[in-house]
Amino acid sequence: MGPNSTNRLRQKFARTFELPAAPLMDYAIVSLVGNMEARITNHKGLLQYNTACVKANSLQGVIEVVGTGLQIKSFSSSEIRITGEIQQVMLK
Amino acid sequence: MTAYFWQWWQGFVTVRLRGPGLERLLSKIAQAGIVLWEVERRTPEVMLARVGVKDFRRLRPLLWGSRINICILDRHGLPFLLRQIRGRLMLIAGLIMCLVFILQLSSYVWLIEIAGEEMLSFSELKLAVQELGVKPGVRRASLAPRQIEKALLLKFPNLVWAQLELRGVKALLTVAERSEAKGAAKPAGHIFAERDGVITQVLVLRGTAQVREGDTVQAGDLLISGVYYDGRGQKQFGSAEGIVRARVWYQAVGEAPLVVWQPVKTGERRLQFLVTIGPWTIPFGKSYSPETHLADRKDWWLSLGRAMVPLGFSRVDYWAVEHQPVPVPLETAKVQARALAWDSLLQQGLDPDEVRSENGIVEPMGDQDGIRVTLKVEAEQEIGLFLNQ
Numbered sequence: 001m002g003p004n005s006t007n008r009l010r011q012k013f014a015r016t017f018e019l020p021a022a023p024l025m026d027y028a029i030v031s032l033v034g035n036m037e038a039r040i041t042n043h044k045g046l047l048q049y050n051t052a053c054v055k056a057n058s059l060q061g062v063i064e065v066v067g068t069g070l071q072i073k074s075f076s077s078s079e080i081r082i083t084g085e086i087q088q089v090m091l092k
Numbered sequence: 093m094t095a096y097f098w099q100w101w102q103g104f105v106t107v108r109l110r111g112p113g114l115e116r117l118l119s120k121i122a123q124a125g126i127v128l129w130e131v132e133r134r135t136p137e138v139m140l141a142r143v144g145v146k147d148f149r150r151l152r153p154l155l156w157g158s159r160i161n162i163c164i165l166d167r168h169g170l171p172f173l174l175r176q177i178r179g180r181l182m183l184i185a186g187l188i189m190c191l192v193f194i195l196q197l198s199s200y201v202w203l204i205e206i207a208g209e210e211m212l213s214f215s216e217l218k219l220a221v222q223e224l225g226v227k228p229g230v231r232r233a234s235l236a237p238r239q240i241e242k243a244l245l246l247k248f249p250n251l252v253w254a255q256l257e258l259r260g261v262k263a264l265l266t267v268a269e270r271s272e273a274k275g276a277a278k279p280a281g282h283i284f285a286e287r288d289g290v291i292t293q294v295l296v297l298r299g300t301a302q303v304r305e306g307d308t309v310q311a312g313d314l315l316i317s318g319v320y321y322d323g324r325g326q327k328q329f330g331s332a333e334g335i336v337r338a339r340v341w342y343q344a345v346g347e348a349p350l351v352v353w354q355p356v357k358t359g360e361r362r363l364q365f366l367v368t369i370g371p372w373t374i375p376f377g378k379s380y381s382p383e384t385h386l387a388d389r390k391d392w393w394l395s396l397g398r399a400m401v402p403l404g405f406s407r408v409d410y411w412a413v414e415h416q417p418v419p420v421p422l423e424t425a426k427v428q429a430r431a432l433a434w435d436s437l438l439q440q441g442l443d444p445d446e447v448r449s450e451n452g453i454v455e456p457m458g459d460q461d462g463i464r465v466t467l468k469v470e471a472e473q474e475i476g477l478f479l480n481q
Contacts, residue, residue: 045119046115046118046119046122047115049118049133050136051133072128073131074127074129074131075118075128075131075141076126076127
């Protein structure tokens, strides 16, 4: 059973039992608190980090947070918390 | 804040990571279950981050094989603090003893304040509360404020309310006195002259005038009699009321030296330290007389906000002095002598606003070492004094 079929099975399971898809499908979740804080949950590693841009990998693609004075407040396997003045959040 | 406290409790270090591919390393660290915080990018090859003490030990193996080096910049938290003070047991013991000592001292009453007294004197009330056991150095727990309040109300019939509050080391007694009933009948009596003078105005509100404007009176003379005839022509004896103003004269003398002996420091200094615990002062070192030494004292009091702890430390610098004669300019001496004479006039009860004329005579003193100013002042003031019979 390949990863695609596993994903399809999970999606079907979530739909049948009306469960939230994000935890089952291992989707990345990006939460914004105003333009001052961003949280990336379920990331798959850090790709780039400087004060203007933070790029994190996820199963859905690369999540890019652009802004000024960016800083990683906390970094763990499950979550990246970024503070600073956030201008753009992109999924590529 | 809670997170920071927890990190501080467990201890954390600020590390500097230097080398290429720092993002890759960070991902590797996260995968190993290590949490980093306050990750700061300084340059493309330098990053600062904070990591827990326990996690730091797990961090080093992850760096093996990479070209990244790590160094600790700073250490924070309780484990490091404990390590620092481990070798200073006496300091901790001293701090604990000091704390216990302060706590012990704060369980006593050291200050007594009285508020709200009007007719009763402060010293009278203070003496009364001291007799009831409220005095500096008494244990707070041994005082029963409600009973003391009751005892005070019984002791002073004029008191209508009393409250004893124990605020830290201070006992605050607040009292309210019975106000005199309005319209209470004044006792019968006459108005007499308080000073010698020449009458300038007589205004009788009740009673019979015994003097007229222009009369010369001496202290003790009757001015307004309390005897009068009412509307029905009947003789009554009541309380004399009225205003009697007169020209009066005051005289006072002030003296000032033309040479003063001023202390000049010789440079010799002696030190004395004083430790004050409540009402007791323990000196360390000798005291010197103010005639031979000038004292320069500095006090430090230990206080904890409103709960003042009566623990003080003082340092007294005694400077040895020699007295040398310094001439005083005549004008300065005149001003000083005049000021002294005025002080004396004010003490005699003269109101400066009532002064009509002033005459001063300056003369040298017998030994030529000073001057004497004799002030004669004329004033117009009320001289009536009511005395009941």
